[in-house]
Amino acid sequence: MSATMRMAPALLLAPLAACATVAPAPVAAPVANPPAGMQYLYGSGEGAALSVQAWNALLAYVSARVKARPADSVVLAEGARLAAPRFVPCGDKPFAAVFDVDETVMLNTGYEYHDAKTGRGFDAAAWDAWEKTGEGAVGPVPGADHGLAALRGLGVTVIFNTNRSAANADSTARAIKAAGLGDAVHGQTLYLSGDDAMGSRKDGRRATIAARYCVIAMGGDQLGDFSDLFNAAQPVSARRDATLQPLVAGLWGNGWFVMPNPVYGSGLKGGFDDIFPMDKRWAPPAIGEK
């Protein structure tokens, strides 16, 4: 890190505020710039490189698995614990890779523009309208369009498991297609919230998919895209620690592929006591804080 980099956003405020004033009339008060997380995920080279890096790793991993069929799927078996993972056996089931949709394979550029411009935060009605009408304002996560096409070329069935509503299955399939991510058929290669009685929890849908396929890779931007066990009630720091225990840590980039999303979701939680342990706090000695 350099002072130059650190100060760059501040230095840019003036000229970019000018840009913003010529943007379409916002619903609420105008905002100078999009939030930092959106700049990073939707606009930066760093964010794009991070996504492409994950897709490169996923393709290398899947190519090897297709050549040497694994005994087990990467979907946790019913009753498995993160501390002692057990997986659904593959048998001779056909290969599949299972992906979340939003901010995993598809960027919701249009919705996030609306979100940032209005500054209203998440609005369930607006999101439902987005699921229904957003197909013209989406794009692929960098590397996802090429990545999914390559998986299909390897004979791997691409299955989407998203918390978009089953009521909007057709428009979501159209958005996936419009983003260059190929075909999605509800109940076959597209699973949605409302397909079962588990709401936004995806373990049930994963079990249904793993009963039909040998799932050799999963991708998501949220821990719930890999196992609902991560979202059991627990402190923020315990949830982070759960991703780092040896048998789970070994899965990241080896069957479980996480995509960056600092814009929304279960990773954006925690107060100062959750994020900054008491023994890792600091203040400039001159100021005499701490």
Added chain:
Amino acid sequence: MSATMRMAPALLLAPLAACATVAPAPVAAPVANPPAGMQYLYGSGEGAALSVQAWNALLAYVSARVKARPADSVVLAEGARLAAPRFVPCGDKPFAAVFDVDETVMLNTGYEYHDAKTGRGFDAAAWDAWEKTGEGAVGPVPGADHGLAALRGLGVTVIFNTNRSAANADSTARAIKAAGLGDAVHGQTLYLSGDDAMGSRKDGRRATIAARYCVIAMGGDQLGDFSDLFNAAQPVSARRDATLQPLVAGLWGNGWFVMPNPVYGSGLKGGFDDIFPMDKRWAPPAIGEK
């Protein structure tokens, strides 16, 4: 994504504001929660998984390269262009891996606590004090401590190339050691801003390192950790596109390893017109915006 996830941060504000009030007295007005980027990078399981995934990919890549010596280093040769990359030859030079320090191998937890708590934004004097006195409040990026130890075990020299000041070489080496990242010797395995006349630009230091070593991997959280060419004056969208052109896109996860950092740096730039293309904007039809 689910409405639940989307709304969680808002729902948490109340209880966490309570936590914040019992935190050490802030210098400025108290802030309810750390910024979203800090929650993600320093506190989330998603952010931790993303880092571990990168380190797993790096170790797999380096292990293969150590077994089959490559003809070229992953450091761009002088005069190379991103559109037509050429690399420094390896010859029979010993293997090395080159890493940025801040938010690549080491988390600046203490400084970011101060930054978030005061809400002052980057302060060069405070950062200099941090370089001098922060060793007690740092930690490893998830996976970096194990990763660097494993590299050394493979006979790969670990070299740090950071924009911390050469004037603070000793305290930076102490911080690296304190974070569990091993030894760093200025001029041998630690390169700093001020070592040459190029300021925060790292190409000169990379050339010096690549003259002595066969650099088989580089890691960083900023594009400038791989090549200064990314930071040539250009629009935000062109800089992002530069990471996605075929010959560069193939390097992410294959020699060039990017670590997540939505907290600060060259990725956090851009106004609405940079981040949200005119043809990817949307508003709820009911509201009739757009």
